[in-house]
Amino acid sequence: MRPSVRWSGAGSSHEHAPRLRLGSTTLIAELEGRSPSGSPEAEVWFGDHPGHPARVPDGRALGDWLASPDAPEGTPDRLPYLLKILAAGSPLSIQAHPSKAQAEGGFAREEAAGIPRDAATRTYRDANHKPEIIVALSDRFLALAGLRDLAATRRLLAVIGSAAEPLQAVLDEHPDDAAALAAALAWVLSPAAEPAVSEIIAAATDAASDDFVEELALVRHLQSHYPGDPGIVVAMLLNLVILRRGQGVFVPAGVLHAYVEGLGVEIMAASDNVLRGGLTPKHIDVAELTAILDPRPGPAPVLDPAAAGVRVFTGGVPDFRLTQVSSGPGAGVDMPVNGVAIAVATSGEVELTGAGTGSRCALRPGSAVLITPDEGSVSVSGSGEVFVAEPGQ
Template sequence: MLVSLVNEPRDYAWGSTTLIADLEGRTPSGRPEAEVWYGDHPADPAVVPDGRSLGEWLADEGAEAGAPAKLPYLLKVLAAGSPLSIQAHPSKRQAEEGFAREEAAGIDRSAAERTYRDDNHKPELIVAVSETFTALAGLRDLEATRRLVAALGEGGHALAAHLEGTDAAASLRDTIAWLLADASESEIGAIIAAAARAEDDEFAAELTLSRHLDTAYPGDPGVVVALLMNLVVLQRGEALFVPAGVLHAYVAGLGVELMAASDNVLRGGLTPKHIDVPELLEILDPTPAPPPVLAPVAQGGVERFSVPGIADFALLHAKVAADAATDVPLDGVAIALATSGEVQLEAGRSGARTTLIPGCAVLVTPDEGSIRASGQGDLFVAIPGR
């Protein structure tokens, strides 16, 4: 069975006024459009043709076609017109414990100070759909960060002093704690001003980004936290995978994002929203590492983005060409989304057909087993992982 899905863009302030509208081939609304959710998450479920939410449809009819009552993943289109908050997500154990703790404390799930809105983890991956997609992901090698901070001159001395330890992870964790909880406004301002003045060939892009972040979030400690992070510029079709505890922030561009079905976010700057510093430090993985770029595995003309041990999701990407159909084997309930061209889908068992244009999505029930894609364009398919 093929079930069409629609949803309205979410108007977070960091959203782009053009990227999603351009993808869908319509006139911009004039409002920031940040994300379109193609899933059953209760915060913003997609809608099926008869007006029911996807969650309601799965509860009413999904079992007959072998679909679960609840999807293990959430598929999104994400459009960053300005930087998102620096953030990290909890592990499954941390989410369960944190959710139970806040439920017992009677904190309303919609409250601004609420941290755990569900009991699930939120590993996530994003694939660039725009020509480039800029992100901050993970903490940079400490020696490289020390070189960057040295380029700040006298204004960076306070930051350098917090990065002197021999244990890289401990030094980075303690520095983040100082920046978010203990550093004064004048100390933060001095570091940001030093970064604005600094010139350095090795870190020219990072310093340019720092000036951009300070324009968007003047004086925010997150501007300095960003100086500790890997700057990544994905080309179209490239991906990042962000596991539990890893700091990240999407800066600019359009992407297809897939994650475990959760809305748990621990923020670490670049935001006016609530920052729970002790809880962020509790779930943070401060280990420095290279950018978490995820390479796909090619299987019969389809690229598969997946991570061992992540059973919630995998993402398939098919570049459908006009001269040949592409067969996409499916393992479980799937959501197919077009991001370019015009792609015709034929379900493997029932033979049901539909046509997807950019921004259009369809649920494929598990009993179909596969889909055949023809036409021409880019097709992304979310499936459960292994």
């Protein structure tokens, strides 16, 4: 652990103005114990991503420090993950991310075509995949994750009535559920569907059902933020997930998802590859989205580790895992670390002590410290909570 390379949680979104307007004006400020700035704050990044790197006290970007002689032996030049505090004050875009093989192929194609990496129509900005996990820090975190069981979606569309018949007809054309959902998604996002999509949204906004209270409330919520956006109908095909504090959701390659409302800690593979599926003014490549989509329906991949004190969130990918450590008065909580780790405090006051060097670092909510490979393990003491990001195993 290197106390000299800690940094406090102050940052903004890499997606610039459109994403910043979707941030919360209060959630991140409340976490950090400061007065709100008056502007929306969507994300705080902890990592070496060149778009918004953490900086060490001497002003260097974290990536520059990692590659310098100041880093202890065994420290990699780059981190395989990016850690964030995310505050969704308004619904964020519906997205899916490619697999590693899909990212490598797509990146090579766009490089060969000469598309600038910062072009609005560029899809693959690097050759990496982007699985991710988000864990709720607010008492309620609203998300969409994965395509809902088709039988349940048909019941929801029946509630909407005749306006949904064109979408039902598309679903009926395919006996296989996954193929039906893939076709429905492509149809909803096509220009030909615009009149029908508008009618579906209008009917769903006025509909009522005891079985789909939250889903229909979400339709009205999305309509208030994105009037007429086809992503509202896409959202009706997805699992609505209401996370309690400490619950998470894992999003693997190809799974459609969106974060609607709440505060969470998010970890992902270090990548900028995003294919959007609605609720955004940004470019939507329908053909490429459907090509990388995992259209299989099923329950949302919710994570809720049962262990107390130390809870591990993992999607089984080599890029990352996330550990929640809660400590109270008395003896500290010991945990091993794998490679270079980042610890960010999310409540109370905690102190981290590195086993290898004996160095200590006190953290308050929103502040973070880099844990270098020479520590091997850390002890967390005090009364509070910290999330530790590290490479997966």
